[in-house]
Amino acid sequence: MVITDRDLVIRAAEAGAGVVRAAYGASLTRFEKSAGDFATAADIDAERAVLDVLRTARPGDAVIAEESGRTGAADRTWLVDPLCGTLNYAARTPLVAVNVALRTGSDITVAASADPFAEEVFWAEGGHAYVRRHGVDSELVPSADSRLVDVNLDPPFPNSPAFRAVRLLANPEFVERFRPRVVSTTLAVAWVAAGRRAAYVTDGHLRDSVHFASGIALCQAAGCVVTGIQGQPLHTGAGGLLVAADQETHATLLALIASQFLTG
Structure with missing residues (x-):
């Protein structure tokens, strides 16, 4: 029986999540990657589990993986981040994600982001996005009601000093409208x-x-407003990511970001 790409991306993300969950709290070997960045044995093992699922079902596809890099060359490329939030995980903070996405040509066609500890898998295909809990799928519905905005404070910062996301946290207009969060994982x-989250x-x-492809695809499929940090099409100009539950939230944040570029 041939497995669909949708079922495969979910199965792969779940395989990685199982490894991450099982190793949580253990004393893990660290592998230094660069200054301040490292992988753990759980990253390596989770990636192996994800790739085993993908290569068994789609041996001809290419892969770009966080730990092992690029393998193969094909129109179909799997983007794999086996443990997004390694610093959280190593500090025994259960806020991480396992991200798997398939790029066919220039488009992400299926994507999944698994939460190993809530045992949820967020997945998207064909303009629809869902969360799977205990085998049951529920449609994702964006909402800005929480007013919570997650801001990524991890480098690199290619637009510094004109723009630094951390400055949003001290902006009076931001504080008046939103409540900042720094989860430090693309979950x-x-x-x-x-x-x-509102944004x-x-x-x-x-x-x-490999970190962001799944989350971006999920937000696009769910109907969020998704642009670069200057409101431009993704992956153009200044780059970055501004994703919001609705147009009003997006416009408000875009104005706050624009004020940094004007004064930076």
Whole structure:
């Protein structure tokens, strides 16, 4: 029986999430990657579990994975982040995501972001987005009601000093309208699609990002407003990501960000 890409992306994300969940709290070997950045044995093992699922079902597809890099060359490329939030995880903070997405040509066609500890999988295909809990799918509905805005404070900051996301946290207009959160995992991007966050803001160049591809696809499929940080099409100009549950929230944040570029 041939497995569909939709079922495959969910199965792969669940496989990685199972490894992450099982290793939580254990003493894990660390592998230094660069200054201030490292992977743990759980990252490596979770990636292996994800890739085993993908390569068994789609041996001819290419892969870009966080830990093992690029393998293969094909029109179909899987983007794999086996543990987004490694610093959280290593500090025994259960806020992480397992992200898997399929890029076919220039489009993300299926995507999944799994929360290993809530045992939820957010997934998207064909302009529809859902969360799966205990085998039951519920449609994702964005909402700005929480007023919670997640801001990514991790480098790199390619638009500094003109723009620094951290400055939003001290902006009186931001504080009057929103409540900041810093989850430090792209699980928070999926939460915008699910109505658990009003918006998400990050700097950076995110084309083919294993960290962000799934969350962006989820938010687009759920009907969020998704642009770069200057309101431009994604992966153009200044880059970055501004995703909001509705147009009003997006416009408000866009104005606050624009004021930084004007005065930075």
